Structures are given as C-alpha cells and as structure tokens.
Amino acid sequence: QPAIVIRNLDKWYGNYHVLRNVDLFVKPRERIVICGPSGSGKSTLIRCVNHLEEHQRGEIIVNGTALNESLKNIDTIRRDVGMVFQHFNLFPHLSVLENCALPQILSRRTRRKDAEERAMQFLERVRIPDQARKFPGQLSGGQQQRVAIARALCMAPKVMLFDEPTSALDPEMVKEVLDTMVSLAEEGMTMIVVTHEMGFARRVANRVVFMDQGMIVESNVPDAFFDAP
Numbered sequence: 001q002p003a004i005v006i007r008n009l010d011k012w013y014g015n016y017h018v019l020r021n022v023d024l025f026v027k028p029r030e031r032i033v034i035c036g037p038s039g040s041g042k043s044t045l046i047r048c049v050n051h052l053e054e055h056q057r058g059e060i061i062v063n064g065t066a067l068n069e070s071l072k073n074i075d076t077i078r079r080d081v082g083m084v085f086q087h088f089n090l091f092p093h094l095s096v097l098e099n100c101a102l103p104q105i106l107s108r109r110t111r112r113k114d115a116e117e118r119a120m121q122f123l124e125r126v127r128i129p130d131q132a133r134k135f136p137g138q139l140s141g142g143q144q145q146r147v148a149i150a151r152a153l154c155m156a157p158k159v160m161l162f163d164e165p166t167s168a169l170d171p172e173m174v175k176e177v178l179d180t181m182v183s184l185a186e187e188g189m190t191m192i193v194v195t196h197e198m199g200f201a202r203r204v205a206n207r208v209v210f211m212d213q214g215m216i217v218e219s220n221v222p223d224a225f226f227d228a229p
C-alpha cells in the first residue's frame with residue numbers, strides 16, 4: 001500500500017489556481033524532495049496532505065485513508081502525518097518537554113508520565129535532552145527545530161512532512177537540523193521535504209520533484225537532476 005497517493009489535485013485560493021492537476025505517489029520508506037521557485041505551490045501541496053489546506057478537486061489518500069465528506073477521519077490522517085514548519089511553531093509558554101508531551105496527552109490520551117518519558121526519549125534522539133526544562137525562546141533556532149522534530153516523532157507518525165525546515169535558520173545551525181533529518185531517513189522514515197538544500201536532496205532523496213506555477217514539471221532520481229548537462 002502506498003504511503004501517500006495524490007491524484008489529479010487542484011486547488012484554488014479564490015480565483016488563483018495554485019495547484020494544477022498534481023499527481024504524486026509516495027511509497028513507504030520513500031523520500032521525496034520538492035523544489036522549485038518561491039510561490040510555485042510547494043508549501044500548499046504538502047499542507048494539503050494533512051488537510052491544513054483544503055483542496056477542491058482530486059484525491060489524497062494517506063496510508064489507505066482518504067478524507068471523507070464528514071471530515072471524520074481527519075484526526076487519523078493528522079496522527080499518521082507529522083509536520084515540521086519553517087518557523088518551528090512551538091508553544092512559547094510551554095517548556096520543551098511539555099511541547100513534546102502535550103500533543104500526546106491531548107490526541108493520544110497518553111498519561112502525562114508516559115508522555116513525558118516518551119518526550120525525553122525523542123529529545124535524546126535529536127540530541128537535546130539537556131534542554132528539556134527550558135522554554136523555546138531560550139534555545140537556538142536549530143535546537144528549536146529539533147524540538148519540533150522530536151514533538152512530531154512522539155506521535156509515531158507514518159510519514160513526515162518538512163516545509164523548508166532550515167530556511168529560517170542561521171547558516172551554522174542548518175547542518176544540525178539536516179543531520180537529524182538524514183538519520184531519520186536512514187532509519188526508513190517516509191518523508192516529503194520542501195527544501196532548497198540540494199546537497200541534502202542529493203544525499204537523501206529517492207526522487208526530486210520540481211514544481212513550477214502549481215504543476216509538477218519534473219520528477220526524477222536525484223542523479224538525473226544533478227548530473228544533467
């Protein structure tokens with residue numbers, strides 16, 4: 001069963017046709033990098049996958065689950081799909097540990113003690129266990145983004161979506177976040193990554209998808225992209 005099927009997807013913002021007949025199939029353990037000019041619809045496309053954005057035509061199936069009319073299974077889909085944003089989107093008034101524990105408590109009904117234990121496991125996994133009691137504002141951008149990754153992983157997602165995860169970071173912090181993503185990829189996580197980091201794409205992607213004006217204009221193995229004349 002494919003991890004994600006996107007078929008004949010169309011989306012408009014008002015009159016603006018932002019996604020045009022987009023098809024994308026993602027197999028389990030596959031890693032897709034989406035690149036393309038600013039405004040080409042990359043972010044909108046991945047936001048449609050967990051229904052942060054609504055599409056108007058076509059279908060999206062995540063692990064065999066399609067969103068039905070009543071939106072009944074939207075929670076199932078969002079639980080299966082972890083998302084990491086450009087600007088971290090952490091709760092500023094919660095500690096790092098609470099940021100990772102709260103979503104588990106709220107949407108998986110995990111007991112607080114278990115949620116915090118699991119949060120610590122994943123903070124260790126992204127190598128910032130010593131920051132657990134701090135608040136996001138006390139961390140570097142790179143550390144905050146690793147908290148965001150840990151928070152998503154705590155929910156045991158089947159797929160991870162990354163929307164320009166390093167674009168808001170100072171250059172010296174990009175590597176620590178990319179390294180975390182590389183190790184996730186090596187563990188077999190299914191990923192869709194919107195990024196301008198072509199070194200990362202070359203190293204990690206099974207397939208690079210190039211978008212322009214709301215369309216997928218090319219989809220190929222990384223080597224075909226980077227060795228082209």
Ligand code: ADP
Pocket residue numbers: 013016018036037038039040041042043044045
């Ligand atoms: P990318 O991620 O490739 O930079 P986006 O998906 O963010 O592109 O945006 C694609 C286009 O849709 C841009 O022209 C952007 O201004 C527009 N857009 C994005 N979000 C909205 C919105 N909520 N309402 C109207 N237009 C939007």
Ligand code: ADP
Pocket residue numbers: 043086087
């Ligand atoms: P990011 O830089 O994190 O991708 P953006 O600054 O592109 O975020 O967009 C922030 C929010 O504004 C998003 O929810 C996006 O959908 C919305 N947005 C982006 N472009 C437009 C637009 N032209 N009109 C209305 N909303 C927009």
